[in-house]
Amino acid sequence: MAQPLMNVAPNRPPSLPQGPAADESAPPREPAPRVTKFDVRDLNFFYGAAQALFNVNLSIPQQSVTALIGPSGCGKSTFLRVLNRMNDIIEGTQVAGTVLLEGIDIYGKDVDVVALRKRVGMVFQKSTPFPKSIFDNIAFGPRIAGLKDKRALAEIVESSLTRAALWGEVKDRLQESALALSGGQQQRLCIARALATNPDVLLMDEPASALDPASTSRVEDLIFELKENYTIIIVTHNMQQAARVSDSTAFFFNGKLIEFGNTQKLFTNPREQQTEDYITGRFG
Amino acid sequence: MNAPAATARPADWLESGKREGWVFSTLCWLSTWSSVAILLVLLVAIVSQAWGWLDWQFLTSFDSQRFPDKAGILAGLWGSFWTILITILVSVPVGVGAAVHLEEFGRNDRLSRIIQVNLANLAGVPSIVYGILGLTAFSRMFGLFGEQGLIPISEINLLGWQIPIPFGKSVIAGALTLALMILPVIIVASQEALRAVPPSIRHAALALGATRWQMVRHQVLPAALPGIMTGVILAVSRAMGEAAPLILVGATTFVLYAPGDISSLADIRENPEGLLRAPFDSFTVMPIQIFNWAQQAKADFREHVAAAGIVVLLGMLLLLNATAIVVRNRSQKRMKY
Numbered sequence: 001m002a003q004p005l006m007n008v009a010p011n012r013p014p015s016l017p018q019g020p021a022a023d024e025s026a027p028p029r030e031p032a033p034r035v036t037k038f039d040v041r042d043l044n045f046f047y048g049a050a051q052a053l054f055n056v057n058l059s060i061p062q063q064s065v066t067a068l069i070g071p072s073g074c075g076k077s078t079f080l081r082v083l084n085r086m087n088d089i090i091e092g093t094q095v096a097g098t099v100l101l102e103g104i105d106i107y108g109k110d111v112d113v114v115a116l117r118k119r120v121g122m123v124f125q126k127s128t129p130f131p132k133s134i135f136d137n138i139a140f141g142p143r144i145a146g147l148k149d150k151r152a153l154a155e156i157v158e159s160s161l162t163r164a165a166l167w168g169e170v171k172d173r174l175q176e177s178a179l180a181l182s183g184g185q186q187q188r189l190c191i192a193r194a195l196a197t198n199p200d201v202l203l204m205d206e207p208a209s210a211l212d213p214a215s216t217s218r219v220e221d222l223i224f225e226l227k228e229n230y231t232i233i234i235v236t237h238n239m240q241q242a243a244r245v246s247d248s249t250a251f252f253f254n255g256k257l258i259e260f261g262n263t264q265k266l267f268t269n270p271r272e273q274q275t276e277d278y279i280t281g282r283f284g
Numbered sequence: 285m286n287a288p289a290a291t292a293r294p295a296d297w298l299e300s301g302k303r304e305g306w307v308f309s310t311l312c313w314l315s316t317w318s319s320v321a322i323l324l325v326l327l328v329a330i331v332s333q334a335w336g337w338l339d340w341q342f343l344t345s346f347d348s349q350r351f352p353d354k355a356g357i358l359a360g361l362w363g364s365f366w367t368i369l370i371t372i373l374v375s376v377p378v379g380v381g382a383a384v385h386l387e388e389f390g391r392n393d394r395l396s397r398i399i400q401v402n403l404a405n406l407a408g409v410p411s412i413v414y415g416i417l418g419l420t421a422f423s424r425m426f427g428l429f430g431e432q433g434l435i436p437i438s439e440i441n442l443l444g445w446q447i448p449i450p451f452g453k454s455v456i457a458g459a460l461t462l463a464l465m466i467l468p469v470i471i472v473a474s475q476e477a478l479r480a481v482p483p484s485i486r487h488a489a490l491a492l493g494a495t496r497w498q499m500v501r502h503q504v505l506p507a508a509l510p511g512i513m514t515g516v517i518l519a520v521s522r523a524m525g526e527a528a529p530l531i532l533v534g535a536t537t538f539v540l541y542a543p544g545d546i547s548s549l550a551d552i553r554e555n556p557e558g559l560l561r562a563p564f565d566s567f568t569v570m571p572i573q574i575f576n577w578a579q580q581a582k583a584d585f586r587e588h589v590a591a592a593g594i595v596v597l598l599g600m601l602l603l604l605n606a607t608a609i610v611v612r613n614r615s616q617k618r619m620k621y
Contacts, residue, residue, distance in 0.1 A: 144492070
């Protein structure tokens with residue numbers, strides 16, 4: 001199932017049950033006590049000399065949707081990219097603190113970044129299909145992981161597209177260019193592509209901000225279905241969207257985590273004044 | 285004009301803009317078509333001079349010192365073929381590799397900036413300078429080898445393949461010189477092509493757990509390929525028309541054989557080891573033959589044989605460019621972002 005994160009995994013707890021069976025059919029909005037997926041401790045992040053995140057402490061529960069909200073430049077996207085180490089590709093960035101994924105520090109010495117990114121998938125704001133066929137787009141992840149068997153690849157392509165609610169629309173034109181799809185379809189293709197590497201976490205950076213309302217609602221429905229099996233962390237500018245899709249919400253402001261908690265509680269009865277100002281539209 | 289006096293004459297500021305626009309667009313039109321017209325005149329002149337001389341005999345004969353009607357470009361055709369083949373085999377992998385390193389793997393530090401500036405400078409170095417470099421480095425190998433050299437060996441045995449060193453006046457010395465000459469052009473063009481690939485493609489590949497190499501190999505290089513191809517073809521066309529550096533390296537002007545004695549496909553069957561010998565044989569190329577004919581005392585050589593050679597060379601270059609355009613358009617159709 002999931003790729004090993006390390007060559008040797010010393011302290012890894014026995015793999016936790018995943019999938020719909022483990023969800024105990026809990027009502028979706030009820031914040032039942034859940035297993036922690038990501039445990040972030042004293043996280044500080046720097047772009048060169050500029051500090052972008054200050055002392056962030058956050059526990060993200062498994063199989064739920066966590067929304068990250070806040071005004072532009074507040075550090076929420078940076079925080080998201082900390083979780084799959086996509087910031088590593090920017091020169092001069094620095095991370096201090098610990099980020100534990102199921103108890104393993106993903107910034108530890110022995111961690112294989114490539115294996116980490118296979119477990120922690122990512123969907124970007126702008127859909128980024130490769131200039132290739134629909135099939136090749138989805139098959140890219142499994143292929144670079146070494147899978148060559150054509151039938152196995154075809155199965156992964158079908159199941160990923162099905163889970164991303166796109167199979168019915170594209171099953172007859174898998175060999176056509178992915179760039180011929182509409183914007184909403186392209187974004188679901190990117191979600192399917194991320195699912196094809198069989199991750200257990202899905203990071204989404206404003207996945208619906210460039211889509212029309214109909215496509216947006218399809219993506220939101222999809223997020224709702226996917227959380228049965230995946231831990232989803234989503235950055236959004238749209239507060240209605242955060243309220244609709246997420247179980248818990250984190251509010252970032254100026255690189256600090258101001259408030260984190262149950263979505264309903266945060267939106268109806270925020271603890272902090274800054275949170276209230278933001279969600280009522282007084283700034284940002 | 286029946287219009288009222290007040291509106292009969294447009295105000296000055298309206299008029300002047302119109303006139304400037306007309307002058308400017310006429311000048312642009314002139315500069316576009318003047319170059320086309322000059323090219324056309326040139327082509328007509330050359331083709332009319334070559335008319336009657338450019339025939340099958342010309343394409344399939346070696347040169348003749350005395351009889352213009354028996355002279356042919358066969359030695360130059362095969363010489364150019366071998367030279368360009370080796371030039372491509374050396375310069376494309378090295379050039380594209382260097383561009384990939386600079387764009388995708390190298391850090392943006394002081395050293396890479398120095399390399400960057402020098403690449404741009406190298407692209408502007410005159411070809412004759414590369415000729416001198418090639419003469420020293422490849423033809424003579426700094427006098428290190430050979431009977432009078434520091435290391436008295438005159439050939440290397442590579443898996444039963446005798447490689448004479450130094451390379452002397454051989455195809456490979458000329459090809460390596462041309463490869464050095466076009467390397468900066470290929471590198472700079474490939475860098476441009478790689479830079480034109482949107483970063484989002486790279487991020488998407490990395491986020492799917494691709495290594496940097498997998499990202500480059502499967503996403504970035506294929507997307508940059510049309511641009512890289514364009515640069516390579518332009519550079520190779522330049523190498524194909526080049527005479528000066530090859531004269532310095534020692535290409536011969538009057539040659540009565542093809543490299544490795546292979547002047548037809550049948551020769552390959554009869555004499556397969558000629559293929560291995562060809563890179564180390566002495567040679568001439570089309571531009572040098574044309575240069576030689578243009579200097580001859582007999583008017584027929586200067587006026588007709590040289591013109592026929594030019595038409596063949598131009599035809600080859602056009603063919604090369606046309607292939608490049610077709611290949612590029614075909615691969616471009618498959619990838620648009």
